Every structure is written in structure tokens, then in C-alpha cells.
Amino acid sequence: MYIFNQSTRYITGVVNVNWLPVLLSSLVDGTTKLLGVPNESMVIGMCFDTTASNTGKLNGACTLLEKAMGRNLLWMTCRHHKFEVLLADVYNVCLGPSTGPEILFFKRFREKWTEMNHTPEVRSIPLIIVSDAIKAFIKCQLKVRHSRDDYLEFLLLAAQIVGLQVDVAIRKPGALHRARWMAKAIYALKIELLFTVNKTIFNLTARELQGIQRLNRFIICVYLQSWFSCRLTADAPVNDILLVQRLHDYDDAVLDSTGLKMMLRHFWYMSPELATLALFSSLLSDKEKTDLFRTIQADRGPHLMKTLPQSFDNLRASKTFFETSNIDASFLDVLVKTAQILLLSKLQQCL
Template identity: 90%
Template sequence: MALAETVCESMVIGMCFDTTASNTGNLNGACTLLEKAMGRNLLWMACRHHKFEVLLADVYNVCLGPSTGPEILFFKRFREKWTEMNHTLEARSTSLIIVSDAIKAFIKCQLEVRHSRDDYLEFLLLVAHIVGLQVDVAIRKPGALHRARWMAKAIYALKIELLFTVNKTIFNLTARELQGIQRLNRFIICVYLQSRFSCRLTADAPVNDILLIQRLHDYDDAVLGSTGLKMMLRHSWHMSPELATHDLFSSLLSDKEKTDLVRTIQADREHYHKVLTICVRLKHFFETSNIDSSFLDVLVENWSNTPSFQVAAVFVRNLVCINDSAERGSSVGTTFQ
């Protein structure tokens, strides 16, 4: 096994992976087989990016219909007509999509962050312009549009709505297609955006999943909200009791909520059979990651001054639950083989 050959097997405590059956299968899934090969439990950190790619694909299918083949034919039409289009953004006195001040503040904050990929920044600039923020953005020439890439779907949809008014005759969209693009973009900005750009840190992942469920539940487009909730239900195992332990280190939870979580971890095993399973799985996190859990015996408000919590917090807050780096490394390795 490659891990044994590189003498780093003992340093591995978890796995970050796409949630395909080939990875998560109970019998022959890659994660299960890897744990068996290593002879011990590992943390299962499902890639949040992959889950959100599935969410966007499901919503796209509702708005514009399913696409067959490796490329999205609707977006392919846009790319093929690129040279005929006017690429200048129309000056507007009002924004195309009305959003809350909280969403605008989130977009501004993300624009100040250094992102690992240029298309992340391009996406944010397009979103900022469409909600009425003053940003310097140019509409880049369309590139890849493989249906497996969530970013391509979002960027193409935003560009089409931004350029539609000055290119109506060239686009030649049907009323259903235009409505579908507008519906998709509104969902991306009002529901999807915050979850997608907040999912990197493992410490906040369980809370962010719950916040996404709340946004889906409250969304005024009941069909898209229901579509998203069904997807979250299929992936509900992501919020396992073991990974819920990360919430102890999240800045998104109050001290009271963390206190309640500690009580669950330390529940009386003799009287609460149902809680017993949860407690065992929660404690697996500390055992697998070799973290000192003695801070659980201290009041939550005093954790910041407790050495064991300080060490654990640094460790957990540097964990990531996305596999971007691995995917980019695989791509580079394949390219230069």
C-alpha cells in the first residue's frame, strides 16, 4: 500500500472523499477497505463540495431539464454564439436580483478572501454585479462546461442573464429557458452561495449543513426548496454524531449549545441506551484523532484558557472537509504522466 511505502501510515487519521457508492459502500467501498487495510477506525470527512455539486445538478434539472451526454447542450449553444455577442454589461439603475443586506455583506467579505481558483473569484464578481454591488467585472470567454463541474453551471447561468438584454436575438431563448435561468440564478445567490463558500472548514461544517436546511425549508420557491431538502436527506449521514463533535470548536454555536452537546457526550450510559451509541461515536473522534478531551470536564466559558482545548482547537480548525487539493494533484499528475 502506498501509505506504508511512504512511512506515513501512522499519521493518517481521516479520509476526505466524494460520496459516490464506490467510496462509501459498506462492503467494498474504498473507505471501508482502507480502514480494514489499516486495521483501525478513521474519520470519515465527506467532501462538502461534492454534495453541493449534486445539489446544484438537481436544481438545474428542475429549472432547465436534464442534460444528456458529457456537455450541457443549453450552455453549449451560448458558447458557440460567443463571437456574435455584445459582451458589454448593460448599465442598470436597479439590480437584476434583489437580495438581503446579509447576502451582500457575505459577498463583499468573500471578495476580500484569497481564493485557490480563479473561477471562484470570477463567480463572486458575477454574483456581486447581478445583485447591484459596484465591482469591476469583465465577462470572460466561455471555457469548459462539463456537466460534472458545478462552477461551470453557475458561471454560465449568471453570464447568460447578465448579457441577455443586449443579445436577445442572438440568444433566442424560449420563455421557459429564460425563466429557468432566472430561477436557477436566484436559487444560487439566495440559498446556495453562502453554503458553498462556508463549507471548507470542518469545525463549522455540521452547523453550515443545518443552516442550509433552514434556508431550503424557508425558500419561497417550494419546488426548489423540496428538491434541495431531498438531496440533504440522502446525504444526512454527513452530520453523523462522530463529526458533530466538530461543533465544539465552531464559532457559530453559543456556549449554551456547546454545553448541551457536552452533556450528550457525557450522558449516563446505564440509563440512556439510545444516547449510548451516540456517545461512543462521539468519543471515537477523540480517540481516532488522539486529542486530549479533558477540557470537556471544564465549563464551556473557561475553555479558551484550558490548554487541552487550545491544542484541540488549533487541530480541528485546520481540518478541511473538501478534496480540492487532491483533485488538483491528480489532475496535474495525469497531465504530466
């Protein structure tokens, strides 16, 4: 459920009334349905991009909305926006910053498209060698119906570059402006897949080729799993921990550091209030959830902490999550499995 922080004003006679739309997004086919437009008193959270205009401590929209409503709201940041920032930071390290609305390096590739051979070279060894777990994740995601065509295109290109058998032609390049989230990943994968059969046409420098290969390896080994898992709100704190662990284990120290710095600026879902969502994630065992229960704290904690949690043991839940969302927290006194059933029932009542 996404509750947006932008008000729509309806005029009823001489009285101004502010309302907020509530949308429900399907995890099955990505469709979105307007559930209703409740009065502000029913709003429990905000979904927003992590720009300073939204998150500023003094004059950010989120802070001002909380002050105007006189109560706490859940700060539920846009997961896709965070990973868009991660990819942009890593791209800048690998290939340098690009000015203007379009990425000039990819624009060269698009302009040469009609001169190229569009069939990748057949290889016995894939361009990027990965674990069976990553291959299994890509296969699983290929079976899911995605709301956007470029999500599927990203997956198909990833499957090709790691050696999975997929029968698909590489599409003609389209939009590459910065507002298209997938552009950097899609274009980088296409360039490496087609480079061998188009060396003279691409005319890449050694630095550019190395940068593309470095970027693609990060995209496949670190980034891809986070991008396609970030829609699941209950799993968000766990997925953030898993990303931190992948970054620590990655063998490129510069990209490792770049990713961790981005996480330190954007790890909202590991704050105590939102980390409480991990209690209802299928990725944690009952024992890990019980341990999380035992360390639950009374205050909401800061939205961004000073250090990144390194493991699930470092997560701290907060009772304010239940207060802010108007959920009776009495189920905290029962066993984990029973508590999950009770909470799901309460959430359905709230919706």
C-alpha cells in the first residue's frame, strides 16, 4: 500500500478539505487500484523519494506534514529511488559522470545501432560467471509478471550475460534519459553482449571497455537481487542487510565503499521503527524473530542511524511502529507464529 505525501484539494462550497489517495499495488501483476481517498486522520505513513526537499530535518515535506498533523507518520521511502541512486553512484565510478539530460556514452551506442550486428557471439563460457544462487534468482524472476517491459528486458539481458539459455533478440535502444530507471543497467549489458561482434563500430577505449565490464559485474553480482526484491515491504529490512553483506563481500574495494556510503545515506528501513517490519518477513526464522522481539524498544529511534547494521542481530524493532499504524500490540506477548497470524488479521481490518 502506498500513501502519497502530495495532497489533492477538493473544494466543497466554501470549505477547503485536504485528502490523500490510497493505492494498492499488486505483487502478482503490478496493477494498481485506488482504494479510496480517506480523510487525513486516517493516514499513517508517507511514501517519498529521498530528496532533501522531502527529508530535510527542518523544512522537509515529511517533517512539515508531521508537524501539521500533530503526530508521527511512518517514513516509508521509495525503494526503487534508493537503488536508482546506488546504480548512478556506481556508474559514475566506472565510467565517469555525465552532464545533460541524456547519458552521452550510451547515446553514442544508440546512434550506431543501424550499423551493428545485433546477435551476440555464441560462447561456451559466459561473459560473467556467477553462483548458482544468482542464476536461480534470475530464473525465478523471469517467471514473474512484471509491471514494466524494461524490468523484463533487464532480466533477459542478465540471463544472457551469465549464460542462461533464453531465446530473445536484443531490442533496439530507446529512451536513455535519467528519468528512465533501468537505462544504465540495460544499456551497459547490451554493450558488453554486442561488443565482440562490433568492435570496430563501438570504437571503445580500453578504459571504457573496462568500465562497462566492471559496471556489469556489479549489476549482476550485487545490484540485481536488491532491485527485484525491493517491492516487498515486509522483507525490506532483511534485504537491506543482505545488500550490506554483499557489498562487504564484494571484491572491488572502491565499488564496495561507494555502495556502503550510499546505504549509509539511505538505509531508512533499518531504522528501529521500520525494522519492525522484519518480524513479518518470510526471510527470517522464528528464532531470529523471537530475538528481535526481545530487543524491542519504546522509542521510534532516528530515521537514519550513524552506523550500518552488519547482520540481522543488529536490527532493533520499535513499539512506535504499532502506535503509528494504529495496530494493537498486545500480540507481542504471544508466540511468534501466533503473533504473525494476529497481526495479519489486524492489518486486514485496518485496510
